[in-house]
Amino acid sequence: MAHQEGVPAGADDSGRVSLMNDPKARGLVFQALLIIAVIAMVYLGVSNAVANLARAGIASGFGFFSDRAGFDIGQTIIPYTNDSTYLRAFFVGLLNTMVVAVIGIFFATIIGFIVGLARLSKNYLVQKFATVYVETLRNIPLLLQLLFWYKAVLSILPSPREAARETGVEVAFSINNRGLYLPRVIAEDGSSLIFYALAVAIVAWFVIGRWAKKRQIDTGQQFPVFLTGLALVIVLPTLVFFVTGRPLSLEYASLQGFNMVGGWIIQPEFMALLLGLSLYTASFIAEIVRAGILAVSHGQTEAAFALGIRPNLTSRLVIVPQAMRVIIPPLTSQFLNLTKNSSLAVAIGYPDLVSVFGGTVLNQTGQAVEVISITMLVYLALSLMTSAFMNWFNSSVALVER
Amino acid sequence: MDNNSKSIAYVRTQESPTMAPPVSTGGVVGWLKENLFATPRDTVLTILTFLFLLWIVPPVVDWAFISAVWVGESREDCLAPGTGACWAFVEAKFGQFMYGRYPLEERWRVNLSGLLLIAGLVPIAIPSVPYKRENALYLLVAFPILAFILLTGQLGLEPVETPLWGGLLVTLVVAIVGIVVSFPLGILLALGRRSEMPIVKMFCIIFIEFWRGVPLITVLFMSSVMLPLFLPDGVSFDKLLRALIGVALFSSAYMAEVIRGGLQAIPKGQYEAANAMALTFWQGTRLVIMPQALKLVIPGIVNTFIGLFKDTSLVLIIGLFDLLGIVQQNMTDPNWISPATPATGFVFAAFVFFIFCFSMSRYSAYMERRLDTGHKR
Numbered sequence: 022m023a024h025q026e027g028v029p030a031g032a033d034d035s036g037r038v039s040l041m042n043d044p045k046a047r048g049l050v051f052q053a054l055l056i057i058a059v060i061a062m063v064y065l066g067v068s069n070a071v072a073n074l075a076r077a078g079i080a081s082g083f084g085f086f087s088d089r090a091g092f093d094i095g096q097t098i099i100p101y102t103n104d105s106t107y108l109r110a111f112f113v114g115l116l117n118t119m120v121v122a123v124i125g126i127f128f129a130t131i132i133g134f135i136v137g138l139a140r141l142s143k144n145y146l147v148q149k150f151a152t153v154y155v156e157t158l159r160n161i162p163l164l165l166q167l168l169f170w171y172k173a174v175l176s177i178l179p180s181p182r183e184a185a186r187e188t189g190v191e192v193a194f195s196i197n198n199r200g201l202y203l204p205r206v207i208a209e210d211g212s213s214l215i216f217y218a219l220a221v222a223i224v225a226w227f228v229i230g231r232w233a234k235k236r237q238i239d240t241g242q243q244f245p246v247f248l249t250g251l252a253l254v255i256v257l258p259t260l261v262f263f264v265t266g267r268p269l270s271l272e273y274a275s276l277q278g279f280n281m282v283g284g285w286i287i288q289p290e291f292m293a294l295l296l297g298l299s300l301y302t303a304s305f306i307a308e309i310v311r312a313g314i315l316a317v318s319h320g321q322t323e324a325a326f327a328l329g330i331r332p333n334l335t336s337r338l339v340i341v342p343q344a345m346r347v348i349i350p351p352l353t354s355q356f357l358n359l360t361k362n363s364s365l366a367v368a369i370g371y372p373d374l375v376s377v378f379g380g381t382v383l384n385q386t387g388q389a390v391e392v393i394s395i396t397m398l399v400y401l402a403l404s405l406m407t408s409a410f411m412n413w414f415n416s417s418v419a420l421v422e423r
Numbered sequence: 424m425d426n427n428s429k430s431i432a433y434v435r436t437q438e439s440p441t442m443a444p445p446v447s448t449g450g451v452v453g454w455l456k457e458n459l460f461a462t463p464r465d466t467v468l469t470i471l472t473f474l475f476l477l478w479i480v481p482p483v484v485d486w487a488f489i490s491a492v493w494v495g496e497s498r499e500d501c502l503a504p505g506t507g508a509c510w511a512f513v514e515a516k517f518g519q520f521m522y523g524r525y526p527l528e529e530r531w532r533v534n535l536s537g538l539l540l541i542a543g544l545v546p547i548a549i550p551s552v553p554y555k556r557e558n559a560l561y562l563l564v565a566f567p568i569l570a571f572i573l574l575t576g577q578l579g580l581e582p583v584e585t586p587l588w589g590g591l592l593v594t595l596v597v598a599i600v601g602i603v604v605s606f607p608l609g610i611l612l613a614l615g616r617r618s619e620m621p622i623v624k625m626f627c628i629i630f631i632e633f634w635r636g637v638p639l640i641t642v643l644f645m646s647s648v649m650l651p652l653f654l655p656d657g658v659s660f661d662k663l664l665r666a667l668i669g670v671a672l673f674s675s676a677y678m679a680e681v682i683r684g685g686l687q688a689i690p691k692g693q694y695e696a697a698n699a700m701a702l703t704f705w706q707g708t709r710l711v712i713m714p715q716a717l718k719l720v721i722p723g724i725v726n727t728f729i730g731l732f733k734d735t736s737l738v739l740i741i742g743l744f745d746l747l748g749i750v751q752q753n754m755t756d757p758n759w760i761s762p763a764t765p766a767t768g769f770v771f772a773a774f775v776f777f778i779f780c781f782s783m784s785r786y787s788a789y790m791e792r793r794l795d796t797g798h799k800r
Contacts, residue, residue, distance in 0.1 A: 048619070048620045051620060051623065052620050052621075052622040052623055055622060055623060055626060056622060059626070065653075065655075066653035067653075069652070069653050069654060069655050069656075070652045070653050072656065073651075073652045073653075073654075073656065074652065076656070142468075143458070143461060143465070144458065144459060144461070144465045144468055144469060144472075145458035145459055146458075146459060146468075146469050146472045146473065146476075147468050147469070147472050150472055150476070156781065156784075157777065159780075160729075160733075160776065160777045160780035160781045160784065161733075161773045161776050161777055161780070162733040162734070162736040162747065162776055163733070164736045164737055164739070164740075164747065165736060165747050165769060165772055165773055165776065166773075168747070168751065168769060169766070169769040169770075169773070172754075172765045172769070173765040173766035173769050174766075177762050177765075177766075357636075361637070361638035361639075362638065364638040364640045364641065365638075365640060365737070365740075367640065367740060368739075368740055375638070375640060375641060375644075379641065379644055383644075383648070389648040389649045389652060390649055390652060393641065393644055393645050393648060393649050396641050396644075397637045397641050397645070400636060400637045400638055400641065401633065401636040401637055404635075404636040404637075405636065
């Protein structure tokens with residue numbers, strides 16, 4: 022950069038610089054101009070907006086939040102009726118966005134890691150299959166994939182009646198054009214003990230893990246922590262389940278008239294969004310994982326083999342920890358992308374934040390400025406929170422240098 | 424020699440014939456053993472993948488080719504049970520998918536603009552062709568003006584309103600305007616973010632992080648619903664222009680980050696050398712820094728463009744008919760409505776998007792290999 026100390030061009034004999042050529046003075050002028058321009062633009066925009074809103078008779082301010090919403094939402098996590106307020110509708114949409122984002126991130130990460138490893142496999146068929154998956158899915162727009170799943174796959178499934186003709190009236194698992202029907206777990210008295218048992222098992226897993234690590238450092242003896250933990254988590258709640266007299270029961274969906282009743286319904290919109298988001302993002306995560314593993318120098322593998330470490334342990338103890346350092350920063354931005362892309366839900370009618378708040382609420386109140394700014398700020402906040410969390414996680418695996 | 428052969432009878436006097444390699448290491452069997460059945464785990468994986476392919480490939484091939492309807496006049500031809508893809512639908516609507524409702528007799532103007540674009544793109548994509556600077560100027564300045572005159576109908580040409588535009592034309596217009604505008608804006612923002620002037624730097628950081636933190640769909644909503652409110656009474660932009668403003672602002676933030684990556688990769692010595700030659704900041708940037716930085720980030724720019732190209736499909740949500748939008752609109756045409764139509768239309772649109780994005784990503788990978796002068800194992 023030209024802002025170096027010393028004698029800039031244009032200095033006269035006395036060593037003094039004319040104000041025109043002094044980088045500091047010019048910088049101040051530039052910045053002052055920028056501030057004036059920004060303020061002028063904001064002022065013009067705001068005054069225009071105030072005049073336009075007044076002319077159109079649109080109220081401003083956030084008072085509308087406490088008004089009655091008056092519309093229904095297809096999927097609600099917190100109680101909501103059309104008598105609820107706009108504020109509650111906003112939270113319903115926000116929660117729906119977060120649910121689909123969290124579940125989508127979970128599946129995308131799993132599929133992405135599997136496909137990324139498959140692309141590095143020496144198995145010809147597996148490797149080619151993974152390559153075709155990645156190249157196809159990441160070169161087709163996500164919106165197109167969502168619409169494809171929703172309109173071309175899920176909505177031409179048989180209707181509940183047709184589906185029931187093949188499977189029988191009461192089924193544990195049914196997929197038709199009304200959604201995916203799974204058995205619902207009904208908790209009766211005493212069932213909370215089962216969850217306590219699960220919590221105890223998980224805590225025990227951690228305690229055993231710490232103990233085993235300490236023992237290995239002290240004595241060198243190893244202990245099968247994972248298998249023990251898994252056994253605890255499965256056996257303990259099951260035991261409590263039978264001891265307390267089986268307080269959990271399953272309710273199956275059954276066909277009554279034209280529709281299915283009971284059971285646990287997953288809406289087709291949600292399924293399409295989840296399928297599209299996780300398969301699409303997984304193709305990007307797969308490439309990140311592949312690049313991360315390839316970035317670990319081959320010498321590391323050779324060094325591990327020279328020490329007599331077996332291939333499986335080599336990848337677990339040597340390759341993966343080093344690859345994670347390369348993988349995590351771009352993985353973070355994929356998680357953010359998935360969260361932001363979940364806003365495409367509006368195209369297939371899944372009631373997420375954009376669809377409920379930026380769509381229905383905006384149309385009903387007409388308060389575009391408030392509604393769209395809030396929507397944007399929410400996504401901004403979600404992005405900043407995700408990246409803050411991932412930065413923390415990243416610093417915990419980062420290379421500690423002298 | 425003769426003497427030796429008599430005295431030591433068991434020593435060979437000539438080489439024994441070469442034996443064929445073991446069956447298990449060569450030929451088809453060897454390949455199979457090495458690539459598909461190397462370990463028990465590999466064998467299981469191979470069998471599982473093969474079964475999966477067997478489950479998925481034959482129905483897809485059957486749907487797309489064998490039971491597909493290739494010629495037809497209306498939905499009647501695609502209604503028979505067990506019919507696959509209704510390609511007749513794509514054939515009948517192909518003109519719409521490419522040009523939207525652009526008047527038939529004026530479509531040569533779209534084609535000519537496409538040719539002008541190709542004439543600029545092909546030489547700039549081939550590294551050995553000279554005059555890159557002139558070529559880039561043509562693409563960034565001359566071509567947009569020419570295309571604007573041709574497409575909207577200036578200078579005595581029949582005017583064509585933008586609501587008539589559609590299909591691949593709109594997709595390409597949005598993507599290309601986005602990239603052409605975001606390029607200079609992105610350079611300015613990237614320089615601003617590295618500037619030593621605190622207010623300029625802060626302004627650039629806020630601008631970049633804001634646009635990168637929000638989804639494109641909210642940006643499009645903003646530019647289509649909120650932007651008109653901020654304009655003085657009587658001033659109004661058409662829908663396409665509003666979408667273009669949103670897309671350009673959005674992509675300039677991404678472009679700025681790509682270019683910043685290039686700027687960071689330039690060693691400090693280059694900046695100091697530019698200063699030592701008494702070049703001003705802008706001279707140094709233009710003659711020393713940018714040529715090196717931009718060359719480094721060509722793959723990144725292409726990748727941004729791929730992302731932008733895919734994201735153009737979002738404009739259908741604010742009511743523009745890009746390729747995906749027009750395909751979706753035509754699916755509801757009563758003359759063609761059938762169970763096979765949606766899938767057919769989406770697969771066609773996916774194919775077009777795939778062709779564009781895949782070739783661009785191949786090009787980006789090729790440039791990456793060309794520019795990669797690092798160590799290889």
